[in-house]
Amino acid sequence: MLDRYVFAFLLLLSSSLTIIHASPGDADPRYRDCIRQCQETGCVGPKCFPHCTFSSDGELVGRPWYMQEPLYLQWKKWGCQSDCRYHCMLDREKENKLLNLGPVKYHGKWPFKRIYGIQEPASVAFSVLNLAMHFHGWVSFFILVYYKLPLKDEKKAYYEYASLWHIYAFLSLNSWFWSAVFHSRDVDLTEKLDYSSVVVLLGYSLILAILRSFNVRDEATRVMVSAPLIAFVITHVMYINFYKLDYGWNMTVCVVIAVAQLTIWAVWAGVSRHPSCWKLWLVVIAGGLAMLLEIYDFPPYEGLFDAHAIWHAITIPLTYIWWSFIRDDAKFRTAKFLKKDK
Structure with missing residues (x-):
């Protein structure tokens, strides 16, 4: 209670x-570049997301991703922006770890690992x-x-x-x-x-x-x-x-x-x-x-x-x-x- x-x-x-203060993670220029490239190409490194495929006019190609699979599978899926943010965050955290830097917050939240x-x-x-x-x-x-x-x-x-x-x-x-x-x-x-x-x-x-x-x-x-x-x-x-x-x-x-x-x-x-x-x-x-x-x-x-x-x-x-x-x-x-x- x-x-x-x-x-x-x-x-x-x-x-x-x-x-009051912006989160250091989402203010990182490299993180922002990763997000921009992901939304343009639909990929973060070797990992690509079908629902992030855009046409030349900026619209998603085909039907929305949430209409392409059964309802019981939809809860596992995330939108293009969320997936781009998540995987760009993981990449930046790996780089920070190699530089012996601690985790930072992204959009007000610590970097969590998704499970299912x-x-x-x-x-x-x-x-x-x-x-x-x-x-x-x-x-x-x-x-x-x-x-x-x-x-x-x-x-x-x-x-x-x-x-x-x-x-x-x-x-x-x-x-x-x-x-x-x-x-x-x-x-x-x-x-x-x-x-x-x-x-x-x-x-x-x-x-x-x-x-x-x-x-x-x-x-x-x-x-x-x-x-x-x-x-x-x-x-x-x-x-x-x-x-x-x-x-x-x-x-x-x-x-x-x-x-x-x-x-x-x-x-x-x-x-x-x-x-x-x-x-x-x-x-x-x-x-x-x-x-x-x-x-x-x-x-x-x-x-x-x-x-x-x-x-x-x-x-x-x-x-x-x-x-x-x-x-x-x-x-x-x-x-x-x-x-x-x-």
């Missing part, structure tokens, strides 16, 4: 230099594992609340926040799904879907933090608290999708929501007498330490494992601990209600 919130805050710090057409394999794998961990946590929570803990006469759970956590689980699964898709293929659509899902999850998690920490159980009060935040999130998502994807503004929104949410959870963990608040502290502290990976960015080891991918890996056990806390909270609140009934 907190991994997505921490990411919003650290993204502002870690990527600000990327936003996947742009950032490690980040994709860890995003999928985070998704699986959230699914496991939600299923175990569902079984606990509706099959192991006592229920009311109308077969409803005593735990009054159960429905809210179900929604949270769905939004988390959605967010990690689009994270995996975005790291698989970084295009305008997948970028917007990933950013939008993160904003929605952040906004809802802030609502959930407020409702749980202040123990808001009345439905009318919940609506009054949630409505302004929901309206703002919807407006922001529409803005970045249909008007302008302003990276700076989007980061500011995410940072404000994330800091507010983290502050609420941290204060609540400190003042409450919850028997499992140590798990919440563990997630907050470990997530804070993991943030250093986003600040002290480093190139991918063997073209696969960069700081961001390792950070995704660390959030996997933190997700397990977080859902363990949620289950403990359900047990704690249910026992409290049953004690009052007696």
Whole structure:
């Protein structure tokens, strides 16, 4: 959970230099010449791309490449520009290695090795594992609340926040799904879907933090608290999708929501007498330490494992601990209600 919130805050710090300064890789004249020659000839050295064959008027020869193969094979394929950039990047990195120079970023990204057409394999794998961990946590929570803990006469759970956590689980699964898709293929659509899902999850998690920490159980009060935040999130998502994807503004929104949410959870963990608040502290502290990976960015080891991918890996056990806390909270609140009934 907190991994997505921490990411919003650290993204502002870690990527600000990327936003302000051009990446050294794509500013390299040799790299630019390679791109130009590739788009003119359809080749990078001995490797040629059929979908980069142009006519004299600059149009692609024949039908578009994505219409020439079955749909199940299309996900492996890239456009002419992407293939030219990728293979020119590999050539330049080989030259840099021979000169004992370290990797540099191209178009704001480290040079990753593709595996089966996947742009950032490690980040994709860890995003999928985070998704699986959230699914496991939600299923175990569902079984606990509706099959192991006592229920009311109308077969409803005593735990009054159960429905809210179900929604949270769905939004988390959605967010990690689009994270995996975005790291698989970084295009305008997948970028917007990933950013939008993160904003929605952040906004809802802030609502959930407020409702749980202040123990808001009345439905009318919940609506009054949630409505302004929901309206703002919807407006922001529409803005970045249909008007302008302003990276700076989007980061500011995410940072404000994330800091507010983290502050609420941290204060609540400190003042409450919850028997499992140590798990919440563990997630907050470990997530804070993991943030250093986003600040002290480093190139991918063997073209696969960069700081961001390792950070995704660390959030996997933190997700397990977080859902363990949620289950403990359900047990704690249910026992409290049953004690009052007696």
